[in-house]
Amino acid sequence: MNARARGFTLVELAVGVTIIALLVSSLMYTISAQSDQRAIEETRRRLEQARELILGYAAANGRLPCPARCTTWPTCDSGTYATSDEVRDPVTGKCTGGGVDDYYGGTLSSGATGGLLPAATIGFAQTDTRGYAVDAWGNRIRYIVAKTRAPGTCGPGDPPAANALWTNATNLKTYGMACQPNDLLICKSSQVTPAPSTSPSSCGGPSSPANAIMTTSLVVAIVFSTGKNGSINSAGTGADEQANLDGAGTADPIFVYHAPQPTGATGGEFDDQFSWITVGELMGRLVTAGRLP
Numbered sequence: 168m169n170a171r172a173r174g175f176t177l178v179e180l181a182v183g184v185t186i187i188a189l190l191v192s193s194l195m196y197t198i199s200a201q202s203d204q205r206a207i208e209e210t211r212r213r214l215e216q217a218r219e220l221i222l223g224y225a226a227a228n229g230r231l232p233c234p235a236r237c238t239t240w241p242t243c244d245s246g247t248y249a250t251s252d253e254v255r256d257p258v259t260g261k262c263t264g265g266g267v268d269d270y271y272g273g274t275l276s277s278g279a280t281g282g283l284l285p286a287a288t289i290g291f292a293q294t295d296t297r298g299y300a301v302d303a304w305g306n307r308i309r310y311i312v313a314k315t316r317a318p319g320t321c322g323p324g325d326p327p328a329a330n331a332l333w334t335n336a337t338n339l340k341t342y343g344m345a346c347q348p349n350d351l352l353i354c355k356s357s358q359v360t361p362a363p364s365t366s367p368s369s370c371g372g373p374s375s376p377a378n379a380i381m382t383t384s385l386v387v388a389i390v391f392s393t394g395k396n397g398s399i400n401s402a403g404t405g406a407d408e409q410a411n412l413d414g415a416g417t418a419d420p421i422f423v424y425h426a427p428q429p430t431g432a433t434g435g436e437f438d439d440q441f442s443w444i445t446v447g448e449l450m451g452r453l454v455t456a457g458r459l460p
């Protein structure tokens with residue numbers, strides 16, 4: 168009996184093992200890609216649901232909710248804000264909070280307020296153990312709400328810019344449907360010349376194609392997920408993602424949204440997912456609910 172007849176040679180075994188390894192890794196890759204895609208779709212669904220719940224809350228209460236906040240990351244189990252209720256001054260209607268900070272929730276440099284989706288206030292079901300709304304990766308969903316009006320848009324009796332408008336039912340009713348917001352910018356890229364700026368408020372870049380998706384006069388609220396690469400206080404490492412969670416002391420109301428892209432693309436890796444509410448949608452819902460005019 169020669170060697171060949173007794174079984175496989177080492178070379179044959181190696182080829183066999185390599186083929187099996189390739190099959191397994193391609194299967195694993197497919198499963199992982201499918202699982203990523205499912206999480207992206209689930210997060211998209213949660214953001215849409217959050218948008219609907221916010222609009223439903225507005226219809227019932229005549230105003231937008233304020234963000235929830237947290238002072239003790241990552242648990243949020245102590246401190247002033249240990250729940251996912253909105254944080255709001257009941258007298259002025261202002262969304263209250265500390266300094267210029269969008270990690271934990273606070274005032275952005277425009278006066279708009281960033282923070283976490285107020286899950287308890289709007290009745291959002293997918294939460295972590297502390298009751299905060301989360302995306303499909305378990306990261307807390309962010310919520311930003313405009314504060315003031317574009318000068319003169321409310322017509323006669325234009326309220327002072329310092330007053331809360333979108334989170335104050337009385338002011339919204341008094342000043343009415345012509346009011347336009349003046350805080351939140353959604354841009355296509357952070358990597359343009361001139362750069363996006365809050366003063367004057369502009370997404371910068373060339374005029375054509377414009378770098379703005381939504382200008383300050385259109386958006387009253389933004390809900391977003393920091394995506395798979397997000398963490399407790401980071402939207403990711405890409406420059407465009409970092410525009411969405413600038414961080415303690417530097418938070419500005421400029422946001423960037425576009426299709427996902429890998430590391431190395433202009434603007435860096437990007438996987439944040441967005442949803443927003445325009446002033447037209449809000450006013451339409453308030454009219455339908457009999458809150459306005």
Ligand SMILES: [Ca+2]
Nearest residue numbers: 393394402403
């Ligand atoms: Ca991200």
Ligand SMILES: [Ca+2]
Nearest residue numbers: 410411419421
């Ligand atoms: Ca920003």
